[in-house]
Amino acid sequence: MAQLPEYAIIVAGGSGSRMQHDQPKQFIGVAGKPILMHTIERFYKYNPAIGLVVVLPVQQLDTWRALCRKYNFTIPHQVVTGGATRFASVKNGLEALRGEALVAVHDGVRPFVDTATIKAVYEAAAKYGSAVVAVSPKDSIRELTASGSKAVPRAGYKLVQTPQCFRVGILRQAYEQPEQAHFTDDATVVESIGESITLVEGSYRNIKITTPEDLILAEAFARSGLGFKG
Secondary structure: OOOEEEEEEEEEEOOOOOOOOOOOHHHHHEEOEHHHHHHHHHHHHHHHOOEEEEOOOHHHHHHHHHHHHHOOOOOOEEEOOOOOOOOHHHHHOOOOOOOEEEEEEEOOOOOOOOOOHHHHHHHHHHOEEEEEEOOOOOEEEEEEEEEEEEEEEEHHOOEEEEEEEHHHHHHHHOOOOOOOOOOOOEEEEEHHEEEEEOOEEEEEEEOOOOOHHHHHHHHHHHOOOOOOOO
């Protein structure tokens, strides 16, 4: 069977509020360039022929173009205007795709995903229709109850990351439904139409840079050389 074309929708709709920064978090510099550029580079390194769709808020488009000129960032990508929610932004990104393919959705502020993980999700999605990156929790877990809380075995839980990869037809069908409050990621959207979710082992380095503490960790990863390996 012929290999399906590969796309990645990189969702970068964040602000700098939780980061306590005057720049949107995806534009903050780490290791000499904006976080979002590192993220795009990971997918380009995996497959230079990949179709890259970057979803940004309309008010950030001019800033992004200026940053691309400033840093001489020339990796080919299409920019799509985001929506009011992540659900709406992914839906807008999907509209830029044509034909049957594999598409990974990834957070723009996860710049340390390694190429082995990216390769694994595309391969699993080609085989099973879906592939979602997850890691085992390190900490003990307690479930909130009506009377307080109770311990639960952490072996029965996974912490979900991105990329989350699907056949385009499956993801498109999932995003045709109305948005629901419990749609926190693409896996929950796809699962709600009756599709099963295949998990792929992720990495603890694949952090989502959201708070000032995350930024300190990101700089440490970058300086050590750990973050951008693979």
